Amino acid sequence: MVVVLTGAGISAESGLATFRGPDGLWEGHRPEDVATPEAFLSAPELVQRFYDDRRAALATVEPNAAHRALARLEHALGDAFLLVTQNIDDLHERAGSRRVLHMHGRLKAARCTECGESTHWDGTLVDEPPCPFCSQRALRPDVVWFGEIPYGLSEIDVALRRVRVFVSIGTSGNVYPAAGFASFARAVGARTVELNLEPSLGIDDFVEHQHGPATQVVPAWVDGFLAEREA
Known part of the structure; x- marks a missing residue:
C-alpha cells in the first residue's frame, strides 16, 4: 500500500497561494477571522467572500507536472494507492486522480448547517443560495476550519x-x-519519503528525502519508483 500526503506546496506551482509564507493568504487575513466556526458566526459575509474568491481562483489555474505524476502512479497501483490531501482545491482530480481523500474538505463543495448535507458547488455562497436538499439558506463552505x-x-x-x-x-x-502520519508510518515499518521544497519540521521521520520544486522532484521520484517495481 502506497499512501501519499500532499499539502499546499504541490499546488503553489500551479499559481495557488499557500496560506503561510510571505505571500500567503494569511498575510491578508488572520486565520481566526476567516477559518473558524466563530468567524463564520460573527462575520459570515467576510468568510463567504474569502472562500468565494478562493473558489473562483481555481478557474485560473491548471494541474502541474506533480499532480499528473501522482495520477500516473495511481493508475499503475490501483487499489494499493491512496492520496490524502490537505488541499481544498480540485487539481488532483483534474489531473486524473480518483482515489483522493480531502481531509480538510473541498472548495467546490457546500455543506448545509441545517440538514448537514454536502453538495458539489461551483458558484458563490455570499448571496445565501438555498440548500438543494432542504431549501434553507444555510450553506457554508465544506472545508474544515x-x-x-x-x-x-x-x-x-x-x-x-x-x-x-x-x-x-x-x-x-x-x-x-x-x-x-509519517511518524506512524515509520513505526509500522513503512518506507518514508519526503518530497518538499525544503526540509519540513518532521524531517527526522523520513528515511528518504528529495528537496526542490514539486514539478521536478515528484515526477522524478514517481519515475524511479515505477522503474523499481518493474525491475
Whole structure:
C-alpha cells in the first residue's frame, strides 16, 4: 500500500497561494477571522467572500507536472494507492486522480448547517443560495476550519496500518493530525519519503528525502519508483 500526503506546496506551482509564507493568504487575513466556526458566526459575509474568491481562483489555474505524476502512479497501483490531501482545491482530480481523500474538505463543495448535507458547488455562497436538499439558506463552505475534525480519519488510519511506502509532498509538517502520519508510518515499518521544497519540521521521520520544486522532484521520484517495481 502506497499512501501519499500532499499539502499546499504541490499546488503553489500551479499559481495557488499557500496560506503561510510571505505571500500567503494569511498575510491578508488572520486565520481566526476567516477559518473558524466563530468567524463564520460573527462575520459570515467576510468568510463567504474569502472562500468565494478562493473558489473562483481555481478557474485560473491548471494541474502541474506533480499532480499528473501522482495520477500516473495511481493508475499503475490501483487499489494499493491512496492520496490524502490537505488541499481544498480540485487539481488532483483534474489531473486524473480518483482515489483522493480531502481531509480538510473541498472548495467546490457546500455543506448545509441545517440538514448537514454536502453538495458539489461551483458558484458563490455570499448571496445565501438555498440548500438543494432542504431549501434553507444555510450553506457554508465544506472545508474544515480550525477547531473542527478533519474528514476521513478512520479511513486514513486503516491505510496507514497497511502502508508500505508513505510519501509526503509539499507540506510544512506543522499541522496535526497530518504532521503525525509519517511518524506512524515509520513505526509500522513503512518506507518514508519526503518530497518538499525544503526540509519540513518532521524531517527526522523520513528515511528518504528529495528537496526542490514539486514539478521536478515528484515526477522524478514517481519515475524511479515505477522503474523499481518493474525491475
